[in-house]
Amino acid sequence: MKVLLVTSSLSRSGGGVATAVQALSRSLLATNADVNVVGLRDSGWERDTEEWQGIPASPLRVLGPSAIGYAPEARGCLERSGADIAHSHGIWKYPSRAVAKWGASTGRPYVVSPHGMLDAWALKHSAWKKKIAARLYENTHLRRAGCFHALCEAEAQAIRELGFRNPICVIPNGIALPSFEERKPAPWRSIVPEDHRVMLFLGRLHPKKNIAALIEAWPSDAANTNWHLAIAGWDEGGYAEVLRKLVKARHLEDRIHFLGPMFGSEKDAAFRSADAFVLSSLSEGLPIAVLEAWSYGLPVLQTEACNLPEGFREKAAFRLSLEPDRIAREIRVFMGMTPEAQQEMGRNGRRLAERSFCWGSVAGQLLQVYAWLLDGGTPPACVRI
Incomplete structure (x- = not known):
């Protein structure tokens, strides 16, 4: 089977989508599937080229505004691939x-993974641009999909509420489980005392992550609990400066720290050294960062918008609200838990990651969906008709 994965970004500039496509590609290749990846070449490609080592990836040159991503080579590249099936990751x-x-030209099926981009909050963000894109091409792309790929039941429901009646397969993102090794030096070792505790945020610095509310909620007397907030991530559109000003206005520069983007061994050290992980998002598809935190055995503080209700059911996650005043009360409750109770929450997360979120399982289920679209027969168990 020749599988073509198509994405709008091949770098961290595209958020977690590029990371998911990389991991899925490697897992599909491990099954001996013939896999190729096509994506837009953006400002982060040169920096992230090594991340694609071993994966046949074609970066396409973009002409005009990056928000549109017009790549004249795209159609020819897709047709030359000889793919049996295509899988779109991300839209707009x-x-x-x-x-x-x-x-339309080949008569072959394709799957669409919106990665949360059809959720209500996401549709309201830059709504006028999306309405134009929908009218010009996106509605056609979505209506003709052989199957949608939703990361969770909530995303599947959001797709249905928009009126799409295509089949939907519900398959989560996955992770590669880290081994338990000796803790590496913490990235914040020069700014956080060794006996203090750290809650980690790692991801894009973007309004939908609701980091501003988290900063406003951070207890001003956190010195009494020895907790620090470490914000690791790459800036999008100058939003980091907005967040820094909020920290300065609250006089919390000694308790909230901006560490910049972290990848590879540095990210691994951050997860191994943190005492908890937080994601206060307003909207997500299914955040890989939470799955990674669980894989490292960290207790997670998350909102319902993260679309991982199993975290609450399995007592692997602490529920956060969206508003600063409520978040402040909830963070205090978490900080007041015993270290043993927090560690048990982290162990529950590790068990959940091992059981439900490995990339090998994700790739296997998607291969079943691809085969069904190509050959027909009984839909796989993950498919909602």
Whole structure:
């Protein structure tokens, strides 16, 4: 089976989508599937090229505004691939049009993974641009999909509420489980006393992550509990400066620390050294960062918008609200838990990650969906008709 994965970004500039496509590609290749990846070349490609080592990836040159992502080479690249099936990751940019055209010209099926981009909050963000894209090409791309890929039941419901009646497979993102090794030096070792505790945020610095509310909620007397907030992530559109000003206005520079983007061994050290992980998002598809935190055995503080209700059911996550005043009370409750109770929450998360979120299982389920779209027969168990 020749599988073509198509995405609007091949770098960290695209958030967690590029990371998910990389991991899925490696897992599919491990099954001996013939896999190729096509994506837009953006400002982060040169920096992240090594992340794609061993994966056949084609970065496409973009002409004009990056928000549109017009890549004139896209359609020819797709047609030359000889793929049996295509899988779109992310929407709203020119690759959507190219995939729809490829499907129409070849008669071959394709899958669409919106990665949370059809959730209500996401649709309201830059709504006018999305309405234009929908009218020009995105509605066609979505309507013609052989199957949607939703990361969770909530995303599947959001797709249905928009009126789409295509089949939907519900398959979560996955993670590669780290081994338990000796703790590496913490990235914050020069600014946080060794006997103090750290709650880690790791991801894009973007309004939908609701980091501003988290900063406003951070207890001003956190010195009494020895907790620090470490914010690790890459800036998007200058938002980091907005957040820094909030920290300065609250006089919390000695308790809230900006560490910049972290990848590879540095990210691994951050997860191994943290005492908890937090994601206060307003909207998510299914956040890989939470799955990674569980894989490292960390207790997680998350909102319901993270779409991981199993975390609450399995007592692997502490529930956060969206508003600063409520978040402040909830963080105090978490900080007041005994270290033993927090560690048990982390162990529950590790067990949950091992059981439900490994990339090998994700790739296997998607291969079943691809085969069903190509050959027909009984839909796989993950498919909602």
